[in-house]
Amino acid sequence: MYSFRNDYSEGAHPKVIEALTATNLIQTCGYGLDDYCKEAADLIRHQCAAPQADVHFLVGGTQTNLIVINSFLESYECVIAAHTGHVNVHETGAIEATGHKVCTAYSPDGKVTPQMVEAVVAANTTEHMVLPRMVYISDTTEIGTIYTKAELQALRACCDKLGLYLYLDGARLASALTAEGSDLTLADLAALTDAFTIGGTKNGLLFGEAVILTNDLPKAHFRWHMKQRGAMLAKGRLLGIQFKALMSDDLFFEVGRHANANAVYLRDGMTELGYDFPTASPSNQQFPVLPNSVILKLQDLGYAFETDHVVDDTHTCVRFVTSWATPKAAVEQLLKDLAAC
Amino acid sequence: MYSFRNDYSEGAHPKVIEALTATNLIQTCGYGLDDYCKEAADLIRHQCAAPQADVHFLVGGTQTNLIVINSFLESYECVIAAHTGHVNVHETGAIEATGHKVCTAYSPDGKVTPQMVEAVVAANTTEHMVLPRMVYISDTTEIGTIYTKAELQALRACCDKLGLYLYLDGARLASALTAEGSDLTLADLAALTDAFTIGGTKNGLLFGEAVILTNDLPKAHFRWHMKQRGAMLAKGRLLGIQFKALMSDDLFFEVGRHANANAVYLRDGMTELGYDFPTASPSNQQFPVLPNSVILKLQDLGYAFETDHVVDDTHTCVRFVTSWATPKAAVEQLLKDLAAC
Amino acid sequence: MYSFRNDYSEGAHPKVIEALTATNLIQTCGYGLDDYCKEAADLIRHQCAAPQADVHFLVGGTQTNLIVINSFLESYECVIAAHTGHVNVHETGAIEATGHKVCTAYSPDGKVTPQMVEAVVAANTTEHMVLPRMVYISDTTEIGTIYTKAELQALRACCDKLGLYLYLDGARLASALTAEGSDLTLADLAALTDAFTIGGTKNGLLFGEAVILTNDLPKAHFRWHMKQRGAMLAKGRLLGIQFKALMSDDLFFEVGRHANANAVYLRDGMTELGYDFPTASPSNQQFPVLPNSVILKLQDLGYAFETDHVVDDTHTCVRFVTSWATPKAAVEQLLKDLAAC
């Protein structure tokens, strides 16, 4: 049975594998200074309408978050995040390991609002407290919700008012930008954030996150930060080759749309079967509440998916994730099997 | 013209690419908990004759060094290295960024001796100084030399006497173990060190370092260390698949032998042409002294290689590196071109 | 007018000044290895009924917290605290600057309960999250409440069950142990915690915190931790001399009782005048809610005290602190002035 555990259960999109194979024996210099990286960066700058932006390619998400955040912050400065934020919950204290506190605000839908930011700033006013200096958001959020352009503009205005940087973690950005109700573009992100990432790992690459720096502050020495944290890939070309393929021929968005289409199909099918989704998600992560008995039956059938949280003695909220690789037939079969539960 | 700049100028050995392609659409769980990683770890344990060892797969060398070293050391403890050691010179202070001092000893041949270790320990005796607790060595060293079994046994005895851990960075281990004069085996390394690595990046993989932990200390929570430093690859399977291919059918050693054969051919040919090698290297890095005029001619011909250090006003010591991908014909052509200089 | 801003507005208790003056020209060795430190440590061990405990003397509270916590924790481990905990709010991210996350639980009365601890542990279960390993509590808490013996025993049992260390920050310990309703002794603290501190700064010394380590783990190299963080006082004798004076002739408790008596007198007087105390405090910090108009009048009269939080548009919760130096007459005058407001 198909695994809906996550969006990195397979290798890479066939076009990415092809690109890696085709270039395998070509010699390049190392550490991301090759032409593939330059071309991929140019493609990204072009699609972001951000000719002045710096683009760097890193391997993974936690690595990227700790480096970007640390590259902006002074020792005594902290980053603000939703309590559900990846940097707060699922990175084993990676940000703190670089010396920075993550100050959190409770967020029912995984999104950060100006009100939350203002409350954290208002509570940290003297040298006895950390100095809030950056807002971390993720799009899609960890629970599948997405930001609208108006929401992002409001956050930008709030950050400008309070002297904060705005950083957007785009690990699932393709899903976010192609989701129902999305009105954001790559160019919007480049215009409204100080830095953001375009996630590859969860969108068809073997691995890879592109960092787009629009704020000048960390530009000059970002590669020093990368190297110091062990994030400079010797064969950096691998990232350039993959991102060049991903950002060409609409592949980035095509992959996002494919994942979303299957997720929405799954969501709507489950809704018809009477299952509830406590948080409305238009993206490739869906969180239905299932009776524990149903969960056991699906697992017996060989389905894989993750548990999110216990709802009550007999119900659990679980997570189904779709990706570039999810066949529509797998979702159809799941719905059929669910109907028979 | 061929680039002798390093041993990571190409992608991966064809067998590795094949393995990645063949498994691309198979679903596995993430973060290195898949069966490919298990099989690769079992192969390594078997070849190391170390059934109790823990094996982890990481992406790059600096990342691996900072995690392994930090997983052994308390805050106030330091690691001892040759002044030429990679952790001292070429990792942008990655070890210090985890809070640990690198205490160095001057080493003319890049190797650490018991005498050097004893001197550092003797100089750090109270709580006003860092506490030496680990010895870092690399094999091959950064200047191409290799350790003999007797040398490694002497270091082990010294470490036992002084209560130190011994860690061997095997970024170029295949070249070391298959070099002229080598009498070390993977099993020797597992028996004589507390931790060592088997480098993949410089030996035919796209990327990847295997960490072999024989000392129990860091075993229980090594994955926490990995995740905190951003070193847990989401599609960890990529490391398992590659290392499974590398450790099967003698490929690891075959690749090392191929690189060494070409390096020795290059060295002997240059020696015949009258060029000097200040440090005798039996491995895949060769450091001849060339007249600057010759260097310019080679560069004009399109050869790529790195400068190591200035010898005098008219001579420079340079580095030529061979790999699994170096064709013998490329070396022959180089020697021909050199002879014509 | 008297300042009720804090319990460190004056210098030191006269007996402490005398001790410093009397010993001023005696030569001792440095760094806390002198006889005064030994005698003070012996006095503390004796009063704690903990002959095996290690005792160290440090200068300040934040310094002490960051060193003690880091001396117990591995890189990936975190400390649990109340959301009001000093280490979470008022140390400018000092714990995070040593690399450790502070995981918090919401606590209405500033105390940590086993339920809170269990909830944090239950939420951090894999290598993608930090590993909870220590509970931080303060007694008195930051809002003046104190722990009972039963509460501390319950926390100890919880920590034992979950494999956690228990650390008690005793910056205001004298006030806690001598407060109404306290049934804890120094010996109880030594028996029930892995480490705790006896605060001097807020209890009549010029400065100084004594750390009592009952758990063996950090004993061997605690002085390395101290030195590395800049916490080893050259003239360590100053700490020994002061703590020797403080722990002799009941001075430690006498000072606590004096501060508490004035605080309770102030509290009861204000209560009679109709003012409300949202959190009941038996110790030397009192948090009444005052009309803003009254606050302004008191400030006009020259009284100093800190604002805690806004209650509504016309009321603010403020903090009055008493100490060894607070004259009863100053409290009487304050109550008289308040009555006239």
Added chain:
Amino acid sequence: MYSFRNDYSEGAHPKVIEALTATNLIQTCGYGLDDYCKEAADLIRHQCAAPQADVHFLVGGTQTNLIVINSFLESYECVIAAHTGHVNVHETGAIEATGHKVCTAYSPDGKVTPQMVEAVVAANTTEHMVLPRMVYISDTTEIGTIYTKAELQALRACCDKLGLYLYLDGARLASALTAEGSDLTLADLAALTDAFTIGGTKNGLLFGEAVILTNDLPKAHFRWHMKQRGAMLAKGRLLGIQFKALMSDDLFFEVGRHANANAVYLRDGMTELGYDFPTASPSNQQFPVLPNSVILKLQDLGYAFETDHVVDDTHTCVRFVTSWATPKAAVEQLLKDLAAC
């Protein structure tokens, strides 16, 4: 017998004790925001002819060094020091614990020269290496030598050329500025460095280092750095009161002259007795070579002093230190006893 072990064997200069006693019961606000600190800072700014400088008061030297250095450096930047530098040898890796590498140059006399600085900078040129960004010097040096104005000007010019900050650790600055051959003033230091310290601990205070920041970079948030590292004294007044006394009525220099006079008397007397001083020191630390038999005899007589290094099988280089508290009679007695050895 008198202890020549160090210059912090006694408490404080009587004038300092008097000042602390006289102000003991006066209430002030905490954390160095009191009037005594303001007055002391003004005195220092005046004597430094540096009205724009920021002055902060910290407790100890290692604490001060780690905070000042970290307040100037980005994560990937390093500080250059002599191999004998306090930050390299005697601070238990305190600088590395804040994440920064200390790059050293071998210095026979403990001083850093422009040539040394240039060599370190020349060796660290890419993102694979740390970026040198500050030069750390101490005056007096750890082996008693002092900088001339010409030397400091040359270092300043070198730092300007290379874009480096210059930081001078003045733990023994009073001795340096009043030594034979010194032509430097406090105003020179303020003009030629980006930051320097005026040491109190080794010059008659109970404790305390004044940091003078002339470079604007760390000014705005230096107190955040202090608090985060546990270096903000609650009763900060103690530092203000002491430094006010020290910087009044020429006491700072008087104390330095007293210590130096006794040191030079000791040095000249020992020279007459035929003992050798490998490094010429004009300051309050003297390093004679003594036969081991003589060392034993002195120790039997009750003299205390530290061993510096072994010279040969029968001779050791030792250290004698004088201070504000050293009576001339103690030196006379020592010379008499030596003559009788």
